[in-house]
Amino acid sequence: MANEEKKITMETDTGERVEFYVLEETKINGKNYLLVTDAVEEDEDGECYILKDMSRAEEAQAVYEFVEDDDEIDYLYRIFSELLEDAGVDIEK
Structure with missing residues (x-):
């Protein structure tokens, strides 16, 4: 099972809760980005998504957009491919 510390839950516009597992994160030009997957097991193939933190500093919870x-x-x-190169994680577009 993927590390619980690296799991985030997002709520869609319709109120559905979706869980993603964070593979990597980086900050570029003052914006935080997350590379997440819906794969539960570390050796499982899954879809990857890139999320951008759109929240303001005064907001208590992060607001991410795809x-x-x-x-x-x-x-x-x-960028994420280079960051994950040494970790043995393969991502494909």
């Missing part, structure tokens, strides 16, 4: 801009995804994919 990164949907293709150029931003390509740039962040390269």
Whole structure:
């Protein structure tokens, strides 16, 4: 089972709760980004998503949005690929 400390729960616009497991995080130009997966087991294949922290400093809870801009995804994919290279985690676009 993936490490519980690295699990986040998001709530959709319809109120559905979805759990993701954080593979890596980084900060670029003052914004926090998370690379998350829906795979429960470490050796299981799953979908990966990149989330951007959109919350303001005064907000108690983080507000994440899925990164949907293709150029931003390509740039962040390269960064996360480099960060995970030594960890033995393969991500594919």
